[in-house]
Amino acid sequence: MVVRVQEAPFDLGAELDAFASGRTDVGAQVSFTGLVRDDGGLRFMEIEHYPGMTEKAIGAIEAEAVRRWTLRDALVIHRHGRLAPGEQIMMVATAAGHRGEAFAAAEFLMDYLKSRAPFWKREVTAEGAAWVAAKDEDEDALSRW
Amino acid sequence: MIDVLYFAWVRERIGLPKERVETSADTVSGLVEELKAREARYEAAFADTSALRVALDQELSDFDAPLAGVREVAFFPPMTGG
Known part of the structure; x- marks a missing residue:
């Protein structure tokens, strides 16, 4: 289990190659990568x-994810600081015996990281800067777990 | 004395990231009232506490929580990670 919070970019390919490597009890590995999306003028x-x-x-x-889905391994990397459109913001990876557990645990991690990890996004456009508002559906998403 | 931290737009409205506060408040709400009474910038930041979250010693908590034994209080808007 690894958690990394960093300003520097990460190498997604290298991280996934290294993740849960050397284990023979992993049948499924799932990863998610969050990117800086430009909806216009970012x-x-x-x-x-x-x-x-x-x-x-x-x-x-x-x-909690490891406990609920008996994960063999889990990885979360989340960046902070200034990021350009298209850059990778964060990634999660889960390794489990079967794909059902790996997918569910990755979704759980994403839902909780969105509204329970203390990060705040601010978007800077030509018009100025604005803090990204939390969405009600992000909070609602937690109730399914 | 407790450390009080502010993040995101709360930090911007108050104009500083962290300060040491001498408080006689029993709860987070009591501390908020003391801060609001100080200056307009605190009043502006804490105008609507339903739009804010609070952490006590780096664990999410709520505004009714007691302050006894707490060393660090942080105020911030709902989180937007991921």
Whole structure:
């Protein structure tokens, strides 16, 4: 189980190659990558976080996913700082015996990271800067778990 | 004395990321009332606490929670990670 919070980019291919490598009890590995989406006029995104709490919160979410779906391994990498459109913001990877557990755990991780890990996104366009508002459906998504 | 941290637009409205606060409040709500009484910028930041979240010693909590033994309080808007 690994949690990394960093400003630097990550190498998705290298991370997935290394993830759960050497194990023979993994039948399914799922990954998700979040990217900076430009809906028009985005110059860059800035992500602020709460050092200390961020790592603890993600660690707790990850531990819960491992427990619920008996994951063999889990990885969360989340970036902060300034990111350009198209850049990778974050990734999760899950390794399980079967694909059902791996998919469900990855979705659970994403739902919880969205509204329970202390990150705040701010979008900067030619018109100025605005904090991204949390969506009600992101909060609602937690109730399915 | 407790450390009070502000993030995102709460930090911007108050104009600083962190401060040491001498408080006699028993709960988070009591602390918020003390801060609001200080200056207009605090009043503006805490105008609608339903739009805010609070963490006590880096764990999500709520505004009714007691402050006894707490070393660090953080105020911020709903999170937008992922």
